[in-house]
Amino acid sequence: MIPGATPAANSETPRRNLVMRYFARFDDGEVVRWAFRGLLIGAVGVLALDLRDLAETNGWSSPEAALTAPEPVLPPAVQTNAPTPSADPREFVTADEARLRQPMAFTLGAGGVMTAEGSIEPGSAARFAAEIEQRGEYVKTVSLNSPGGALDDAMAMAETVRELGIATVVADGALCASSCPLFFAGGKTRSAGEKAAIGVHQFYAATLSETAPEQAMADAQATTARISRHLSEMGIDPALWLHALDTPPRALYYLSPDELAEYKLVTKVSSVASK
Numbered sequence: 001m002i003p004g005a006t007p008a009a010n011s012e013t014p015r016r017n018l019v020m021r022y023f024a025r026f027d028d029g030e031v032v033r034w035a036f037r038g039l040l041i042g043a044v045g046v047l048a049l050d051l052r053d054l055a056e057t058n059g060w061s062s063p064e065a066a067l068t069a070p071e072p073v074l075p076p077a078v079q080t081n082a083p084t085p086s087a088d089p090r091e092f093v094t095a096d097e098a099r100l101r102q103p104m105a106f107t108l109g110a111g112g113v114m115t116a117e118g119s120i121e122p123g124s125a126a127r128f129a130a131e132i133e134q135r136g137e138y139v140k141t142v143s144l145n146s147p148g149g150a151l152d153d154a155m156a157m158a159e160t161v162r163e164l165g166i167a168t169v170v171a172d173g174a175l176c177a178s179s180c181p182l183f184f185a186g187g188k189t190r191s192a193g194e195k196a197a198i199g200v201h202q203f204y205a206a207t208l209s210e211t212a213p214e215q216a217m218a219d220a221q222a223t224t225a226r227i228s229r230h231l232s233e234m235g236i237d238p239a240l241w242l243h244a245l246d247t248p249p250r251a252l253y254y255l256s257p258d259e260l261a262e263y264k265l266v267t268k269v270s271s272v273a274s275k
Contacts, residue, residue, distance in 0.1 A: 087254050092195035094173035100147050106131045112140030113169075116157075120149030120179055125156035132160060141167040142187070148178025151203055151223065155179075155230050158186025162234065170196040177252055179203070181265060182227065185234040191268045192260055199252035200244035237263040 104118035106128060132139060142161055161168060168187025170176040172195040176184050181200055184190060192198060203223065228238035240263040243253040260266040
């Protein structure tokens, strides 16, 4: 035996016993709960750092963040764990991507059909309300063609069309993605072409430079609750938004005609004239 080995081993024993006595104070359930909390805090911290890097990289510096959805205009389809996998209708989309990147514009055409085309930006709802105030008596249907954008504006426009009993449509070849389905949801009746592309994905805040991780998590949960409430008030199954929560921002979960009907996002799925 090496001299001094026994005293060293004996000195470690009280330390181990002290640690064991400390953890013995807690029941197994409490230990598991604290471990889970630690993992959750770590995950939120990593997410906040990633979002902060995105903010710095993309120059998101406005003091008031608008919840929105990122590019590209036509993200690839994503496969999730949902029973029905996402389809990929991009081959049918005839939308001009350059036009869709521009702020949403409203054009009143024949038959009382107002086209709403382009990205939904902060201020789109105010411009839409002004258009409706001037021409509301002539508008019977809003035809959507948009990659989405600001959530608050999308939901505000949905409330406007619902109050006025205006129908919404996504025609064959048109795109309605990200926050656009929340606008589409406002139609008193809602139609989609068989070759329309309607998809959802996660939202993100365009400005996160000073947002603490716990506040970012709280804001995300509150926004998800508002979206679910919005869909429910419009008569649509809020479970639709689970596909958005499952799907990364740079992909889309394209809803199939069966899913559109199942979630009641559309009241009619049929061939709708191309835009």
